[in-house]
Amino acid sequence: MFTRTARMFGFTLALFTVTAGLTALSVSAQPDKKEEKKDSKKVKSKIKITVPQDDAKLKIEDKDTKPTGVTREFETPDLEAGKLYEYTFSVTWQPNNYTTLTRTKSIEFKGGDDIVADLTKVDPKAPDKAVIRWVPTPDDIVEEMLKLGKVGKDDVVYEPGPGDGRMLIAAVKKGAKKGVGIELDPKKAEEAKDAVKKAKLDKEITIIEGDALKDRDYSEATVVLLYMGNEFNNLLRPVLEKQLKPGSRIISHRFVLGDWAPDKTIKVTGADGEEYVLHVWTVKEKSKK
Template identity: 45%
Template sequence: MKRLSVGFVALVVAVGAACAQEKKTATITITAPDAGYKDTILKVDGTAVSGSGGKFTFTTPALESGKEYKFKVEALIEPNNYTKITRPREVTVKAGDAATLDLTKEDKALDKIVVRWVPTPNDIVDEMAKMAKVNKNDVIFDPGCGDAVMLIRPMKLLGAKKGIGIDIDPKMVKKAQEKAMEEGVAEKVVIKEGDILNEKDMAIASEASVVLIYIGDDLGARMAPVLQKLLKPGTRIVSHRFKLGDWKPDRTVTVRGADGDEYVLHYWEVKEKK
């Protein structure tokens, strides 16, 4: 009887140890932006995860019980055909967990936004300058200036005294500088490499009396607080198509371009700081 008891206890211990070492998977349900967006590309630890309607489900490999595991999740989000947002996150799970991760909300510290340059038609640039009432005393600033058309045309046609632009792409900076030289306004234009989300790079905006912008909603929303902080009262801002986050425009108009298309322009005037 004693031998049987000892054997039974040994069996229970062995079964218990086996159970303790049993491995289980975990599931991570991920929600990404969907409405009005192109298909989001989602990866977990570098492996693509299929999904639809902004919903993705990732099943982990078998995990040891009692341990925590971190998985790196990265979504490539395209709200339009020239804006790409890379949204990285980490999620921690244990064996058997059913975790959720919401990627619909931005994190300014982690999200990376890249905008492909798309030129504004010349006649629409002229309409923007007209809306801003550009004159010979104005200094124009263009964040994300591309080829600097929004600086060059107001200087050539309306006599603005100076143009300032920054662009994150060194190739575009060089192109803008070359175009300013070709158009004979190089001595009146300052083009620098810089990040519009970096307040230090944007410091040159404080000199501006007019800001002309064509940039996506996502970047515009991130840039708005920087503009509000740096620009002096009375500075006029005109944006082609896109708004500046929660900063409500003073006026919005629709103009018809030479190509027959309609273009929306938004206007702000910087108020006295409280």
């Protein structure tokens, strides 16, 4: 029995047999009274970690590690046999040139037991975090998106990652009664606020600085505008399915929502001569369940 969990930092890289230089914390497990009289046996635990791609950056207990490759192996320092420990693993990678994903997983183990951590799969207890490099949607394509979603005077438009705020500004100018943007980048949030103020729409449009995926309420939205990447959309999808009312529309430039088939997809040629793909979904009762 254990009344506390010990977190042991500091381990040796089995691949290089050098110390990783992690700092040990003075947190110890409390054995039961029967164990107190016994001499603790020192053991090591082997760690095997699988990450999403070769160049992913791996941290153990928030400390950087050096090995690369999809499978990485380490070895802990001396541990007390049978004592309960916990490691937290964090991996960051770029599936494409505009998306950075971070995935975390915590594992409890007993000293001497092998540790296997598969970071190629999402941990439902610790959802992925996504950071998207902002790329502007051309103004004429924004207009096509608003037409596709039939944005009008009764709509409340939300946009995760509004960047410079151009899509929200266009939506309100089109007739939407309210716009809300949630921007992770503080500089972009300020840029969007300045653009909204310059357009004299600061009463109609609110820019929130923060994570669009974390504890956000989208239930007020009747329209959600997206240009965030497939990975981000997949993380946002369950939130939208749960919170949006039937009849709400989701309009995306280029990217999809996993296997949720769009109600309509169109291709338009922009003023720049490039072809753009736009999708729209209308939330139905069954999509909320």
